[in-house]
Amino acid sequence: MNKHSPQLSDELMDWLQNFNDEQKHGVIGGVVVFDAESNDYPIVFANSSFIRLAGYNEQEVIGASLFSYQMPSENQAKLQEIQGKISKTNHPFMTKMYIITKENNIVQCEVTFRPLQFDGNAKTLYMATFYNITEQTKNEMLYDIYRRTMQSYNQDKDPRIILSDICKTIEQQYTPSDIACSLILYDEDDTAQKILSEKFSQKIIDAWNKIEMSTCISYLKKALKKNSTYTIENVLTEPYSYLLNDDRTHYDKAILIAIHDEQKLMGTFMIAYSQNLVLEKIDVSFFQQLFVVIKAVDKYNRQQKKSWRYIYRDPNTGLYSLEYFKRKIQEKISECPKGYISIISPKEYDDIVNIYGRKAGYALLTQIANRMASLKANENDIIASFVTNALIIYTSESSERFNCYKKIKSLVESPYIIENSEIYITISVGVCPIDDDHSLEECIRHADQAFSKSMEKPGDHIQLFNDEENDRIYRQRKIYNQIIYGLKEKEFRAYLQPKLSLQTKKIIGFEALARWQIHDGNMIYPDEFIPVAEHTGKIIEIEDMILEEVLKWLFNRKYLNLPLYQVAVNASPQHFYKKDFVDNLVAKLRQYQIDSCYIKIEITENIGLADFKKASTIISCLKLHGFETSMDDFGKGFSSLNYLTELAFAEIKIDKSFIDHIDHPKTFAIIRTIVQLANNLNINTVAEGIEYKEQSDILSDIGCDVGQGYHFYKPMTMDQANQLLNELG
Ligand code: C2E
Ligand code: CA
Ligand code: CA
Numbered sequence: 057m058n059k060h061s062p063q064l065s066d067e068l069m070d071w072l073q074n075f076n077d078e079q080k081h082g083v084i085g086g087v088v089v090f091d092a093e094s095n096d097y098p099i100v101f102a103n104s105s106f107i108r109l110a111g112y113n114e115q116e117v118i119g120a121s122l123f124s125y126q127m128p129s130e131n132q133a134k135l136q137e138i139q140g141k142i143s144k145t146n147h148p149f150m151t152k153m154y155i156i157t158k159e160n161n162i163v164q165c166e167v168t169f170r171p172l173q174f175d176g177n178a179k180t181l182y183m184a185t186f187y188n189i190t191e192q193t194k195n196e197m198l199y200d201i202y203r204r205t206m207q208s209y210n211q212d213k214d215p216r217i218i219l220s221d222i223c224k225t226i227e228q229q230y231t232p233s234d235i236a237c238s239l240i241l242y243d244e245d246d247t248a249q250k251i252l253s254e255k256f257s258q259k260i261i262d263a264w265n266k267i268e269m270s271t272c273i274s275y276l277k278k279a280l281k282k283n284s285t286y287t288i289e290n291v292l293t294e295p296y297s298y299l300l301n302d303d304r305t306h307y308d309k310a311i312l313i314a315i316h317d318e319q320k321l322m323g324t325f326m327i328a329y330s331q332n333l334v335l336e337k338i339d340v341s342f343f344q345q346l347f348v349v350i351k352a353v354d355k356y357n358r359q360q361k362k363s364w365r366y367i368y369r370d371p372n373t374g375l376y377s378l379e380y381f382k383r384k385i386q387e388k389i390s391e392c393p394k395g396y397i398s399i400i401s402p403k404e405y406d407d408i409v410n411i412y413g414r415k416a417g418y419a420l421l422t423q424i425a426n427r428m429a430s431l432k433a434n435e436n437d438i439i440a441s442f443v444t445n446a447l448i449i450y451t452s453e454s455s456e457r458f459n460c461y462k463k464i465k466s467l468v469e470s471p472y473i474i475e476n477s478e479i480y481i482t483i484s485v486g487v488c489p490i491d492d493d494h495s496l497e498e499c500i501r502h503a504d505q506a507f508s509k510s511m512e513k514p515g516d517h518i519q520l521f522n523d524e525e526n527d528r529i530y531r532q533r534k535i536y537n538q539i540i541y542g543l544k545e546k547e548f549r550a551y552l553q554p555k556l557s558l559q560t561k562k563i564i565g566f567e568a569l570a571r572w573q574i575h576d577g578n579m580i581y582p583d584e585f586i587p588v589a590e591h592t593g594k595i596i597e598i599e600d601m602i603l604e605e606v607l608k609w610l611f612n613r614k615y616l617n618l619p620l621y622q623v624a625v626n627a628s629p630q631h632f633y634k635k636d637f638v639d640n641l642v643a644k645l646r647q648y649q650i651d652s653c654y655i656k657i658e659i660t661e662n663i664g665l666a667d668f669k670k671a672s673t674i675i676s677c678l679k680l681h682g683f684e685t686s687m688d689d690f691g692k693g694f695s696s697l698n699y700l701t702e703l704a705f706a707e708i709k710i711d712k713s714f715i716d717h718i719d720h721p722k723t724f725a726i727i728r729t730i731v732q733l734a735n736n737l738n739i740n741t742v743a744e745g746i747e748y749k750e751q752s753d754i755l756s757d758i759g760c761d762v763g764q765g766y767h768f769y770k771p772m773t774m775d776q777a778n779q780l781l782n783e784l785g
Pocket of ligand 2: 688
């Protein structure tokens with residue numbers, strides 16, 4: 057308490073002293089009264105709490121400027137001239153101030169200024185109350201760091217960035233001084249991860265990067281043994297000293313704190329600062345808490361690295377893994393979205409695996425990759441393993457298409473050596489350019505689509521992705537999903553199209569055609585869904601559903617004692633070649649008690665191309681069970697008249713494209729020959745797609761047995777077919 061302040065009455069001083077007492081149980085409430093008239097704001101009174109807080113004695117405090125406990129940088133123009141000398145509002149004004157104690161500790165305070173007014177006093181005296189919020193601020197900072205680190209975790213941020221963010225926060229918030237924080241974390245093999253403050257000059261950063269870490273670590277280990285708190289202050293000794301030499305003008309002092317786990321040294325945290333600045337005595341417990349967060353990030357980092365190492369290479373080929381490829385390319389193209397993604401595979405891969413085994417297949421891919429690598433145009437190009445039989449390549453060059461051809465040529469020019477044999481290969485490539493509009497995943501998918509396309513083409517082939525193709529594939533995928541739903545919901549129906557005797561014009565049978573009305577009411581036509589269903593294997597289920605419908609129809613007619621007709625069902629090659637195709641058919645017919653003479657199997661003529669012998673066996677087996685077989689779309693593909701003699705077809709269906717042009721003499725001649733030939737071989741002839749009477753008449757004249765087409769009837773529902781048969785009697 058100051059007895060030399062004449063302006064203050066004893067009463068007031070008592071009250072000020074008690075002001076502290078009232079706050080005893082809270083944070084220290086130091087009270088100071090200062091003269092707001094004087095430019096340097098001299099203190100005229102300070103209570104015992106403030107004196108304790110500042111660590112000076114009373115004589116030192118009284119008369120000194122309120123701002124003599126402040127760092128000059130913190131004066132903020134004398135706190136905006138005590139907030140416009142409060143007088144304007146006379147409201148208390150609250151702010152934050154750092155007090156530097158006699159022992160050079162920095163105490164952060166929340167300060168409230170109030171004017172003191174009492175009668176007959178010419179001077180303006182202000183009162184300032186100080187609350188020590190150092191602990192609270194640090195806790196808030198720790199909590200903030202912890203919260204933001206967790207957030208970064210969840211966003212899968214690079215651990216280096218997380219650590220560097222922690223350092224930056226400390227730089228900004230730890231003390232009012234200009235400090236630079238750097239972090240070194242040691243690995244088991246004494247290599248280190250360095251997070252260097254961005255505040256250092258490039259020279260310093262270069263020097264740090266060159267430093268021999270093992271020297272550093274052994275130095276630290278020695279130094280830390282001597283010090284129970286694991287801190288080293290003023291580390292201007294080797295090997296750190298020269299690191300700061302260049303920045304002497306700025307950071308010429310440093311404190312080093314060890315990060316340790318039990319007794320094991322894990323790393324160091326360095327705070328560099330300038331000698332003319334005051335740095336708070338290091339608060340070890342604060343840093344120990346901070347290091348808990350740093351250690352967690354480090355642990356996470358190591359775990360990531362471990363799993364990363366594991367997924368970095370493809371174990372079979374030793375090439376980069378797809379995962380690695382994606383990461384690398386993502387980095388590159390986020391800077392510059394240019395270049396190409398190619399997928400490449402030897403067409404002979406399966407054969408090579410069949411003959412020489414899996415390892416030979418991998419060896420071939422590795423050899424191709426090596427040849428590609430030697431052709432690499434650009435440092436940035438990357439080759440990785442894509443799937444078992446294909447490689448994926450990123451090329452940054454712009455005239456990819458042209459160069460690709462050249463590269464491919466040199467890839468296949470000379471043979472590969474597999475198990476001591478020389479093997480020539482043909483190559484399929486799918487290429488997709490990288491652009492701003494598509495993600496890397498999309499580019500890879502597009503390259504893959506182009507690749508599938510190129511696999512269908514004979515010989516070496518490079519297929520460039522195009523958007524139309526993408527739309528088609530997109531629609532196909534959509535249809536595929538709808539097919540799955542449609543099968544579940546039994547949305548597929550069989551429509552029947554009558555087949556008529558061209559002589560008598562009487563209905564002699566029907567063809568069952570799949571119709572699909574999807575749940576939104578729209579029809580999807582066979583030309584669209586059959587290819588997708590065939591491609592995805594779903595055709596078998598669809599055809600089973602159609603057969604079932606046909607059998608129910610026949611069963612119902614049989615039950616009602618109505619005449620039965622033969623119905624032809626279409627069988628896709630997949631279904632036809634399925635092992636138990638005939639057995640299932642027989643079982644189904646037995647279930648509905650329908651005789652096999654009422655079911656005809658229509659298969660397209662090129663079925664024999666796949667496996668002539670097998671086709672012949674199945675057709676004979678069908679015949680043995682009493683089923684007739686019909687060769688659909690005859691003349692459309694690679695017709696081989698051989699089939700007619702060697703496969704036991706009961707019927708051929710002359711493709712609509714011939715019937716359409718029956719008025720062309722050449723086409724007419726072909727049709728007539730086919731009909732004659734079939735007649736000679738005792739095979740029935742059916743003309744498909746008859747739309748006009750003239751066509752029907754000509755066909756009848758040349759001895760074609762059966763007609764089918766819109767001229768007679770369009771495909772119709774089963775009820776309509778019943779009605780029609782009823783009307784015809
Ligand atoms: P397809 O087996 O050659 O069937 C004949 C197609 O020609 C049917 O088309 C039929 O509606 C149509 N058509 C019949 N008469 C005429 C005519 O006078 N003029 C014209 N312009 N067209 C006529 P749809 O029903 O659209 O079937 C197309 C193709 O889809 C069929 O050709 C067949 O290859 C396939 N398909 C239909 N259902 C099935 C099935 O259950 N399984 C399999 N694998 N394929 C089926
Ligand atoms: Ca057909
Ligand atoms: Ca046909």
